[in-house]
Amino acid sequence: MKKLFITAAFVLGFMVNSSAQIVTPQASPKAVIEQKVGLTDVKVEYSRPSSKGRSVYGELVPFGRMWRTGANANTIISFSEDVMIGVKKLPAGHYALYTQPKADSWDVIFYADTNNWGLPEKYDDKKEVVRTTVKPEFLGRNVETFTIGINNLDNDYGFIEIAWEKTMIAVKFEVPTKAMALKSIETVMAGPSTNDLFAAAQYFYQSNADQSKALAWMNQAIAKFPNSADVPFYFLRQKSLIQAKMGDRKGAVETAKLSLAASEKANNADYVKMNKDSIQEWSKK
Incomplete structure (x- = not known):
């Protein structure tokens, strides 16, 4: 009986080992x-x-x-x-x-x-x-x-x-980024959300497209908020950047001050610094 048990254990061990696969690293992973x-x-x-x-x-x-x-x-x-x-x-x-x-x-x-x-x-x-x-x-x-x-x-x-x-x-x-982005913008402009308007304006700002359109979209986005105190600081920041790019430094400073107050209220140190730096730069004659 003991001999039979040893033989069975040997066979089982052989079967387990024979089914294992050798794993080695590839020469060209x-x-x-x-x-x-x-x-x-x-x-x-x-x-x-x-x-x-x-x-x-x-x-x-x-x-x-x-x-x-x-x-x-x-x-x-x-x-x-x-x-x-x-x-x-x-x-x-x-x-x-x-x-x-x-x-x-x-x-x-x-x-x-x-x-x-x-x-x-x-x-x-x-x-x-x-x-x-x-x-x-x-x-x-x-x-x-x-x-x-x-x-x-x-x-x-x-x-x-x-x-x-x-x-x-x-x-x-x-890559066809401009064509795809414009198509996307045109698709949603019939009934855009505040985020759609913000994204469209931000893209036009970053790609040096028509800044008057970018500003119009930002104004539409901001106007959708029933209370001016609810306008996000980053919306106001984006509007100020567009105004500055269009050469309206006075308007950019006024908007940046609003963004600064909103970012201070939100305890966002990054936007506080960016707005302060921009206000200082755009206030120079």
């Missing part, structure tokens, strides 16, 4: 970055090899040859809206990101088929949606692990930055 640029969502999924003492460009990645731009499966970049790469339109969607590095220039390709392990077995030029050429930049530091980032952001554009070893390239893409 996967990374995912997500970034909102203006009103457009951008996502990059890629694998990150490290140089590990190897010379990268010209050797590990030969000049003049198409490169998967990373390791393992396709590096995939996606855009929620149509974007512009130079003068070329890149429709919203998912793309494999391929490159062709050269010593003095790189071709960057947005390829429609993303279901490949590395480069396609049979490359199809018709699936190149956009191809653009950029100049590489020499870095004063070494980037050990291959890195893609979405950087240098603006409401209307961003840059796809690819860096490894001592080389970086940056591909500018433009």
Whole structure:
């Protein structure tokens, strides 16, 4: 009976061990970055090899040859809206990101088929949606692990930055923020809330659009409050900024004083300081 028990325990232990999986780190770990640029969502999924003492460009990645731009499966970049790469339109969607590095220039390709392990077995030029050429930049530091980032952001554009070893390239893409924001503003202007009016005015102020419209919307937003004491200090602050940009310093100071009083009442030290600094600046002759 004892022998039978030992045998059963051995078999059970073998079954448990044989079903276990060995877990080891990947040589080129996967990374995912997500970034909102203006009103457009951008996502990059890629694998990150490290140089590990190897010379990268010209050797590990030969000049003049198409490169998967990373390791393992396709590096995939996606855009929620149509974007512009130079003068070329890149429709919203998912793309494999391929490159062709050269010593003095790189071709960057947005390829429609993303279901490949590395480069396609049979490359199809018709699936190149956009191809653009950029100049590489020499870095004063070494980037050990291959890195893609979405950087240098603006409401209307961003840059796809690819860096490894001592080389970086940056591909500018433009997003349709203005068109989307204007459409949104037009949609809600028929019956806008105070927050809608504030958001529209703030966007026009920040994007240097028609400041008279921005001021009109702020006045409409403020007028919606039945009691002037209920107007938020940040509404009044935004109105003062618009007035100052329009050159009405006297009006800006008067509005900033109202914002200062409201922010002091709300115990918001940041807005108290901003209003005091602005009042001092705008009061100068």
